[in-house]
Amino acid sequence: MRPQFLLGLIVVLLAAATAVAVTTAAQAATTLGASAAEKGRYFGTAVAGGRLGDSTYATLLAREFNMCTAENEMKWDATEPSQNSFNYASADAIVNRCTQNGARIRGHALAWHSQQPGWAQNMSGTALRNAMVNHITKVATYYRGKIHSWDVVNEAFADGTSGARRDSNLQRTGNDWIEVAFRTARAADPGAKLCYNDYNTDNWTDAKTQAVYRMVQDFKNRGVPIDCVGLQSHFNSQSPVPGNYQTTLSSFAALGVDVQITELDIEGSGTAQANNYRSVVTACLNVARCTGITVWGIRDTDSWRASGTPLLFDGSGNKKAAYNSTLDALNAGGTTTPTTGPTTGPTTGPTSGSGTCTATLTPGTVWGDRYNSSVTVSGASTWTVVVVITAPQKVSSTWSGTPTWDSSGNVMTVQSNGSGNSFGFTTMFNGNTSARPQIRSCTGAGGGTTSPTVVPTTAPPSG
Numbered sequence: 001m002r003p004q005f006l007l008g009l010i011v012v013l014l015a016a017a018t019a020v021a022v023t024t025a026a027q028a029a030t031t032l033g034a035s036a037a038e039k040g041r042y043f044g045t046a047v048a049g050g051r052l053g054d055s056t057y058a059t060l061l062a063r064e065f066n067m068c069t070a071e072n073e074m075k076w077d078a079t080e081p082s083q084n085s086f087n088y089a090s091a092d093a094i095v096n097r098c099t100q101n102g103a104r105i106r107g108h109a110l111a112w113h114s115q116q117p118g119w120a121q122n123m124s125g126t127a128l129r130n131a132m133v134n135h136i137t138k139v140a141t142y143y144r145g146k147i148h149s150w151d152v153v154n155e156a157f158a159d160g161t162s163g164a165r166r167d168s169n170l171q172r173t174g175n176d177w178i179e180v181a182f183r184t185a186r187a188a189d190p191g192a193k194l195c196y197n198d199y200n201t202d203n204w205t206d207a208k209t210q211a212v213y214r215m216v217q218d219f220k221n222r223g224v225p226i227d228c229v230g231l232q233s234h235f236n237s238q239s240p241v242p243g244n245y246q247t248t249l250s251s252f253a254a255l256g257v258d259v260q261i262t263e264l265d266i267e268g269s270g271t272a273q274a275n276n277y278r279s280v281v282t283a284c285l286n287v288a289r290c291t292g293i294t295v296w297g298i299r300d301t302d303s304w305r306a307s308g309t310p311l312l313f314d315g316s317g318n319k320k321a322a323y324n325s326t327l328d329a330l331n332a333g334g335t336t337t338p339t340t341g342p343t344t345g346p347t348t349g350p351t352s353g354s355g356t357c358t359a360t361l362t363p364g365t366v367w368g369d370r371y372n373s374s375v376t377v378s379g380a381s382t383w384t385v386v387v388v389i390t391a392p393q394k395v396s397s398t399w400s401g402t403p404t405w406d407s408s409g410n411v412m413t414v415q416s417n418g419s420g421n422s423f424g425f426t427t428m429f430n431g432n433t434s435a436r437p438q439i440r441s442c443t444g445a446g447g448g449t450t451s452p453t454v455v456p457t458t459a460p461p462s463g
C-alpha cells in the first residue's frame with residue numbers, strides 16, 4: 001500500500017473511531033437513577049426528612065435518585081409514638097417529595113428490635129405480639145399502594161458464628177414472629193414486595209448469612225410470603241466488601257426472591273473507595289434478580305458514619321471519585337435484565353374524563369414458567385380493558401372477564417362479564433421472564449377512552 005493511502009486509511013479509521021466514541025458518550029446516562037433505569041433497576045438513597053429544606057440536598061435528591069428510603073421516619077418509634085396512635089407527618093413529607101420527584105419508596109422498617117417506642121420496649125408476650133401485628137397492619141394499610149418494597153423485618157439475626165436469632169423482646173414472643181410479620185404485611189398491602197433486611201449478611205460463608213439464607217429457603221418452601229432479601233451492605237475496613245459478594249447475591253436470588261442492596265455505604269476515599277463501589281454495583285448488575293441499589297445518604301456529611309466519608313458526594317455536594325465509578329459501572333454493566341418475583345406496587349391509570357375508567361394492574365404469583373396478574377377497574381361497572389402482552393409471552397387463561405384477541409395474539413381486549421370489577425389472567429413466560437403486561441386503555445360504559453395507562457413493561461419497573 002502506498003504511504004499516502006495508508007495515511008488516508010488511518011485518518012478515516014480514526015475519524016470513525018472518534019465518531020463511535022462520541023456517540024457512545026452522548027448516549028450514556030448522566031445520573032445514577034437514569035442509568036439504573038436503563039438496566040431495569042433503581043438507584044435510591046436514604047432520605048432524612050430534616051434535610052429536605054436544604055437546597056443542595058434537595059437538588060441532588062431530585063436529580064440522581066429514583067428510590068427513597070426514609071432514614072428514620074417510618075420506624076416504629078416515629079409512626080406510633082403512643083400505642084395505636086399514629087403519626088405519619090414526617091414520613092409523608094418524604095413520600096410526597098420523592099413521589100413528586102418521580103421516585104418510588106422503600107418502606108423501612110415495620111418490625112425491628114431497635115427504635116421501638118418506649119411503650120413497646122416495655123411490652124412482652126401476647127401483648128407485644130398483638131401490638132406488632134396492629135402496627136404492621138395499620139402502617140402498611142396506610143401506605144398501601146405507595147410502597148415498592150417493605151423491610152418487613154429488620155436485623156433479626158445475631159452477629160458472630162452462632163447463626164441464631166438475635167435475642168429481643170420480639171424474638172421472645174415466639175420464633176414465629178417473623179413469619180407472622182410477613183403474613184400480616186401481605187394482607188395489609190398485597191402490592192408491595194416484602195423484604196427481610198439485615199447487615200453482616202454480605203459474606204456468603206458467614207454464619208449469619210447462612211442462617212438468613214436457610215430462613216428464606218424455609219419460608220419459600222412453606223409458602224410464607226417473602227419477595228426479597230435486603231443486604232444493607234455497610235462496609236468499612238473491619239467489614240470490607242467480601243470477594244464472594246456476588247455469590248451471596250446470586251445464592252439468595254436462586255431461592256426465588258429479589259435481592260436489593262438497601263443501605264450501601266463504603267468508608268474510605270479516592271481510588272480505593274471508588275473501586276469498592278464499582279465492584280458492588282457490578283456484582284448487582286451481574287445478578288438478574290438484584291433489582292436495585294440504595295445508598296445510605298447523599299453527601300458524606302449526611303451519613304450516620306460521616307467521619308468515614310462513605311458516600312458518593314462530598315459535604316459540598318460535589319461528585320466524588322466513588323460517584324464516577326458508580327455511574328461508570330452502571331453505564332457499563334447490565335448484560336442481565338432483572339427477573340423478578342410477584343409484586344410491584346399497583347400502578348394506576350389516569351382518572352380524569354367522563355366515561356373513562358381506571359384499570360389498576362397488580363402483579364400476582366410467579367411460577368417457573370408463568371405468572372398471574374390481576375386488574376381492578378374503577379369508575380365504571382361495565383368496562384373494556386385492553387392489555388398488551390410482549391411476545392413471546394402468551395396469555396394462557398383469563399378469569400372474571402371475557403377476552404378477545406387481535407391477529408397478533410398480543411393484544412387482549414377484556415370485557416366485563418357481570419362477575420365484578422376485576423379480572424385476572426395467567427401469562428406464560430415462553431423464555432422472556434422480564435416483560436410484564438401493559439394496560440393500553442380502559443373504556444367505561446359511558447364511552448370515552450383513557451390515554452395509555454403507565455404500567456411497567458419490565459419487572460421491576462425502573463422509574
Ligand code: 9MR
Pocket residue numbers: 071072114115154199232263304
Ligand atoms: O441512619 C440511621 C440513623 O440516623 C439512626 O440514628 C440510626 C438509629 O438506629 O439508624 C440508622 O439507620 C440504620 C437503619 O435503620 C438500619 N440499619 C442500620 C442503619 C445504620 O445504623
